[in-house]
Amino acid sequence: MIKNEIPTLYDVGCTCHLAKLCIKAGLEELPIDIDQLFVDFYYHFYHSSKRYQEFDDLWRSLLPSDPGAILNHCPTRWLSLLRCVDRYLKQLQGLISYFLSCNEESSKIFSIIERLENSFTKPILQEEHDTKPFFSSVRKFYLATIKNC
Numbered sequence: 001m002i003k004n005e006i007p008t009l010y011d012v013g014c015t016c017h018l019a020k021l022c023i024k025a026g027l028e029e030l031p032i033d034i035d036q037l038f039v040d041f042y043y044h045f046y047h048s049s050k051r052y053q054e055f056d057d058l059w060r061s062l063l064p065s066d067p068g069a070i071l072n073h074c075p076t077r078w079l080s081l082l083r084c085v086d087r088y089l090k091q092l093q094g095l096i097s098y099f100l101s102c103n104e105e106s107s108k109i110f111s112i113i114e115r116l117e118n119s120f121t122k123p124i125l126q127e128e129h130d131t132k133p134f135f136s137s138v139r140k141f142y143l144a145t146i147k148n149c
Helices: 015-028 034-046 049-062 080-101 107-117 121-148
Strands: none
Touching (some): 034 049
16 A cells, blocks of 8 residues: 555565674674573583573572572574573572583583583673663554554
């Protein structure tokens, strides 16, 4: 309809997905892969209640609160990233302590420790956290626009 009235109008598609593609391209330039780090966290604990119990015990020895669940980030579901960033920022010190004290020796654990100790990890997570309100607003605006069409 609108295209008939304004022939020079160009449809750019979903602005939320375009924003996510821009963020993803930027994240790929960073020295660590945040998406993969979150996936590695989840699958480390997913297959072992013993591992999660060890993490929970360590957490409670550091802080008198519940650490919360280890969230599963699905890279194809781009909105899950924001939820995971918030949770893992809160759990970061406990996760670092857990993996440093972990008795298992595997390349996956060494890889997680290396990424956790990377000086860019916390600033990257913080930046993702700080941009969350903007992208939530864009998403709400987009959904409201669709409902009004």
